[in-house]
Amino acid sequence: MINIPSTFKISFRALRVNKMRSALTMLGIIIGVGSVITMLAVGAGASRKISEFISSIGGNILMVLPGTTTSSGVRMGAGTQSTLTLSDAEAIKRDCPAAQDVAPVLGGVAQVAYGNQNWSTGVTGTTPDMLSGRDWKLSSGRPFTDQDVKGATKVCLLGQTVVDNLFGDTDPVGQVVRIKRIPFVVYGVLDRKGQSPSGQDQDDTIFVPITAAQKILFGTAFPGMVRIIYVKARSEQDLPLAEDQITELLRQRHRIGPRQENNFTVRNLTQILQASEQSAKLMTMLLGAIASVSLLVGGIGIMNIMLVSVTERTREIGIRMAVGAKTWDIRLQFIIEALTLSLIGGIAGIVLGISGSEILSALAGWPTAVSVLSIFLAFTFSGIVGIFFGFYPAYKASLLNPIDALRYE
Amino acid sequence: MPLLEALEITKVYNLGDVAVNALDGVTVIMEKGEFIAIMGASGSGKSTFMNIIGCLDKPTGGSYLLEGIDVSMLDRDELAAIRGNKIGFVFQGFNLLSRTSALENVELPMLYSGVPAKERRERAFEALRKVGLEGRENHHTNQLSGGQQQRVAIARALVNDAPIILADEPTGNLDTRTSVEIMELFVRLNSESNITIIIVTHESDIAAYSQRVIKFQDGRIISDERKDE
Numbered sequence: 001m002i003n004i005p006s007t008f009k010i011s012f013r014a015l016r017v018n019k020m021r022s023a024l025t026m027l028g029i030i031i032g033v034g035s036v037i038t039m040l041a042v043g044a045g046a047s048r049k050i051s052e053f054i055s056s057i058g059g060n061i062l063m064v065l066p067g068t069t070t071s072s073g074v075r076m077g078a079g080t081q082s083t084l085t086l087s088d089a090e091a092i093k094r095d096c097p098a099a100q101d102v103a104p105v106l107g108g109v110a111q112v113a114y115g116n117q118n119w120s121t122g123v124t125g126t127t128p129d130m131l132s133g134r135d136w137k138l139s140s141g142r143p144f145t146d147q148d149v150k151g152a153t154k155v156c157l158l159g160q161t162v163v164d165n166l167f168g169d170t171d172p173v174g175q176v177v178r179i180k181r182i183p184f185v186v187y188g189v190l191d192r193k194g195q196s197p198s199g200q201d202q203d204d205t206i207f208v209p210i211t212a213a214q215k216i217l218f219g220t221a222f223p224g225m226v227r228i229i230y231v232k233a234r235s236e237q238d239l240p241l242a243e244d245q246i247t248e249l250l251r252q253r254h255r256i257g258p259r260q261e262n263n264f265t266v267r268n269l270t271q272i273l274q275a276s277e278q279s280a281k282l283m284t285m286l287l288g289a290i291a292s293v294s295l296l297v298g299g300i301g302i303m304n305i306m307l308v309s310v311t312e313r314t315r316e317i318g319i320r321m322a323v324g325a326k327t328w329d330i331r332l333q334f335i336i337e338a339l340t341l342s343l344i345g346g347i348a349g350i351v352l353g354i355s356g357s358e359i360l361s362a363l364a365g366w367p368t369a370v371s372v373l374s375i376f377l378a379f380t381f382s383g384i385v386g387i388f389f390g391f392y393p394a395y396k397a398s399l400l401n402p403i404d405a406l407r408y409e
Numbered sequence: 410m411p412l413l414e415a416l417e418i419t420k421v422y423n424l425g426d427v428a429v430n431a432l433d434g435v436t437v438i439m440e441k442g443e444f445i446a447i448m449g450a451s452g453s454g455k456s457t458f459m460n461i462i463g464c465l466d467k468p469t470g471g472s473y474l475l476e477g478i479d480v481s482m483l484d485r486d487e488l489a490a491i492r493g494n495k496i497g498f499v500f501q502g503f504n505l506l507s508r509t510s511a512l513e514n515v516e517l518p519m520l521y522s523g524v525p526a527k528e529r530r531e532r533a534f535e536a537l538r539k540v541g542l543e544g545r546e547n548h549h550t551n552q553l554s555g556g557q558q559q560r561v562a563i564a565r566a567l568v569n570d571a572p573i574i575l576a577d578e579p580t581g582n583l584d585t586r587t588s589v590e591i592m593e594l595f596v597r598l599n600s601e602s603n604i605t606i607i608i609v610t611h612e613s614d615i616a617a618y619s620q621r622v623i624k625f626q627d628g629r630i631i632s633d634e635r636k637d638e
Contacts, residue, residue, distance in 0.1 A: 006520045017508055319504045322465065323565065324493020324521040326486040403465050406504060 007329070011337040014309070025305045026345035028298030029385070033349025033378045034356055035291040040374040041357035043284025045367035050277040053196050054270065060236055061133065062099075062243060063267040064092075064229040064250070084264060085224040086210060088253060089127070092231060095249055098242035100234045101133035104210055104226035108218045112206060114166040114177045121162050123179060123206045125213020133232035141173040141188025144209055152211035156184040160192045161204040180217055184208065239268055292381075298345070299385035306338050306393035317397050318405025330398040331391075338390020339383060346382030350375050410477050412572060412605055413439040413462060417471035420457050420628075431457040432468070433628035441572060442603045444596070446616035449625030456577065458625065459609050463496055463575045464488045476572075493522045497566025501578035503558045505550040505565075511537060512546040515564045522569055536564040540594060556587035563594060567604075574598070576608045580615055592618045 015022040066084040089104035107124040127149050130136070144155045156177065163172050172186045193202040214220050233242040243266050250264055310317070317330060353375075357368040420432040432454045439445060449455040460466035461473060464480055467488075473480045475495060483491070497518075498504075505514045515533040524532070537546055540560040550558055559579060566574045576595070580588035596618055599606045608619065616622050624632040 006526070010520075013509070315504070316506055319506060320517065320521070321489060322463075322492060322498050322504070323518040324489050324569075326489045326521065328486075329521055403460055406465075406500070 004332075007332050007336055008340075010333055011340055014313075014333075014337055015340060018309075021305060022341060025301055025341050026348065028301035029295065029342050029345025029382050030298075030349040030352055032291070032295030032298040032385075033346050033382050034352030035294050036288060036378045036381070037350060037353025037370060037374055038356040038360065038368075039287035039291040040284060041353070041368040041370040042360060042366055043280060043287050044369040044371055044374070045357075045361070047277050047280035047284060048369050049195075049367045050273055050280055052194065054273045054277065059135075059270055060233045060239055061269045062231040062233060062239065062246065063269050064088075064231060064246060065265045065267065066227070067263055083222070084226050084229055084250075085222075086214075086226055087224055088250060089226060089229045091249060091253060092229065092246055093129075096231075096242060096245040098233050098238040098245055099231045101129040101230075101232040103127050103130035103133050103230040103232075105130070105228045105230065106210055106213045106218065106220070106226045108213075110180045110217060112162065112166065112177055112179050113181075114172075114175065117166045119162060119165040121159075121204050121206055123156075123208060123213065123217060125208050125210035125217070127210055129232075130207060130230070133230055136193065137191045138188040139191045140171070141186065144187055144207075149209040149211050151209075152215050153209055154182065154184045154212055154216065155187045155209065157188045157190055157207040158186055159190050159203040159205040161201055162206055163189055179206065179208070182216055184212075236270075239270070243268060295378075295381060295385060298382075299342070299389040302338050302341055302386060303389035303393060305341075306334060306390055307396070309337070310334065310393045310397040313397075314400060314405050314408040317400055318402050318408065321400070321402035322406060327398045330400075331394040334394035334397050335387060335390045338393070339386040342382045342386025342390075343379075346379045349382065350379060353378065411438045411474075412441040412443075412476060413437075414474040415458075415462060415471070416473070418458070418461060418468045418473060419470040420454075420461065420466070421469045430628050432461070434471070435628070435630055436471075437623060437630065437633070439605065439607070441605055442599070443621055444599045444606045444619045445608070445621045445623060446619035447607065447609045447623050447625065448611060448613070448616055450611065453625040454628040455609050455625040457628075459575060459577055459607070462607070463498060464491045489521075493518050494569055495571050495573060497563075497569070497571040497574045499559065499562050499566050499574060499576035499579045501581035503550075503555075503562050503582070505558055505561055507551050508549055510547045510549055511542060511553065511561045511564075514550060514561055515568050518565060518569045532568055533564070536568040537561070539567060539598075540564045554587075555583050556590060559583065559587075559591055560594070563591075563598075567598070567602075571604075573605045573607065576606065578610055579608060580610070580612070588615070 064084060086104055089102050092099050093102040103126050105124055105126050107122055109120060110123045112119050112121055128143050128145060131143055138157065143157065144153065148155055156179065158172055166177065172189060175186050176183045177186060178184070190203070190207070196202055208217065210226065214225065231242060231246060233239045246266050247262065251262065254263055256262060320330060354370050357370050360366050361368045415435055415437045418432050418435040419430065422429045422431055435458060447455050447459065457466070461468050468481055475491065480488070480491065506517070512533050515536050516529045519529040519532065534546060537543065540563050542557060542560050542564065545553065545557065550561060553561065580591055583591060592615060595606050595608070598604050608615065610616055621633070621635045623630055
């Protein structure tokens with residue numbers, strides 16, 4: 001009969017006797033588990049940031065940018081007649097069936113004031129489609145309408161950061177803020193969106209009707225100029241279709257001949273982000289795999305020490321066998337020793353991994369996310385390493401001949 | 410039923426292409442409560458015989474019955490169980506676990522025979538008291554003198570109430586005075602608790618404590634004499 005609690009006691013004692021050796025052996029596992037957790041946290045942090053941003057901009061988004069050509073190197077800058085206009089946006093909405101929401105944007109940085117508070121923020125002139133396209137809800141108030149866009153009404157929607165900085169506890173809806181000293185009525189407050197992957201605060205923004213931005217706030221080189229047009233396709237499958245429809249439409253509208261380069265660029269934002277999310281995931285796996293190698297090396301360290309230990313303690317094994325220890329009593333003793341080394345090392349490694357990730361976030365500013373799954377995996381893996389690498393030395397010990405073991409010097 | 414029957418035991422070691430007959434047809438019957446000395450020069454086969462009756466080794470031929478059970482048929486783990494429950498070993502070099510307390514050394518056989526922790530402790534205390542080591546239960550074995558270490562080993566041999574104590578040169582590492590003390594302890598255990606004691610020795614003054622002396626030479630028994638009381 002095998003007495004598990006006593007076997008544990010025996011193992012702990014043996015490990016305590018050789019404190020330095022046990023600690024160094026554990027170090028291998030500590031570093032292994034620690035680096036697995038840290039690397040997975042770095043990778044997971046990166047891909048989480050990206051997917052958070054994908055969901056914050058809303059899915060199936062195309063970006064139409066003016067004046068940049070992709071291949072010839074000739075760049076038609078802003079201010080030329082080839083630049084995108086509000087009517088381009090309206091045409092896309094009208095003539096491209098695959099486009100669901102079309103939000104032209106013209107913005108800039110402006111000083112905003114309310115009462116005695118003021119704040120510098122990005123003011124984005126756009127249309128109501130911006131909200132539906134980016135799946136951006138209002139936390140209070142109401143959005144501005146197409147009528148407001150037509151009439152260039154001086155109304156606005158405030159991001160949470162702007163509200164926090166200007167209003168404090170006051171309800172901003174219905175109040176009047178001054179953007180570049182021009183009074184705008186606050187129609188509503190936007191929901192919180194958080195940071196973009198580049199660390200930009202997406203809530204530090206004000207939406208105004210695009211016409212107001214063009215005519216009142218920023219002025220334009222020519223009437224109706226917009227900086228970017230965001231287009232949301234009806235579905236993921238419609239993305240390439242929408243891209244084609246927009247390209248064809250804009251080539252017609254801009255009168256670009258069959259052999260001429262486009263004077264605009266259509267970018268599939270979602271695809272780009274999904275690709276980078278994919279590569280972040282791949283990176284996570286790669287980092288994890290590299291870190292696992294160090295865990296494996298730690299396991300070999302355990303096996304090495306256990307083999308030394310079995311040789312050193314041959315006489316002890318002989319004594320135990322003489323007083324009645326059976327094959328599995330001896331095996332279990334050494335397996336539990338190896339397991340104890342690896343599990344204590346594993347726990348210390350988890351602590352190291354979590355603090356390592358925190359330190360990386362704090363010092364290098366990398367987003368990290370320690371997942372429960374990675375902790376569980378690393379711990380289980382270190383346990384398996386302990387059993388796997390402890391088994392051979394334990395097996396070797398259990399095969400000793402008691403007479404020879406007793407005589408061993 | 411005799412306690413121990415060794416019938417025509419042979420043991421052959423194959424050293425390369427030479428076969429050495431360490432035991433060459435040994436037959437001995439031992440009864441419960443005997444105090445036996447096994448004597449012989451080194452190489453006479455006495456240690457081999459002791460390993461076999463101690464279930465540390467298996468005979469090549471013949472049969473060995475312990476309390477009527479044929480031990481030569483048992484496997485490794487069954488032999489281990491018999492060593493734990495039926496036989497207490499006392500060695501020349503003590504063979505205690507170092508850096509471990511006397512108490513834990515004595516508890517060791519019970520650990521493997523599945524005695525609960527509380528009872529283990531009580532029985533170990535009791536065994537140490539029997540060998541005169543009261544108050545030294547928590548001393549580590551390397552803090553004890555040779556005689557005390559051998560007493561710990563005897564306590565360990567006693568603790569599972571094994572009917573047989575096998576002692577291989579138990580006084581070989583001890584001075585004369587301590588040797589006398591240890592031998593007197595064996596005599597006392599034999600007479601008070603009726604434990605069968607088998608001592609392997611080459612010293613005739615140690616053998617003098619026994620009631621029966623078996624002499625080995627070249628793998629055979631050359632004499633088996635009982636003392637008349």
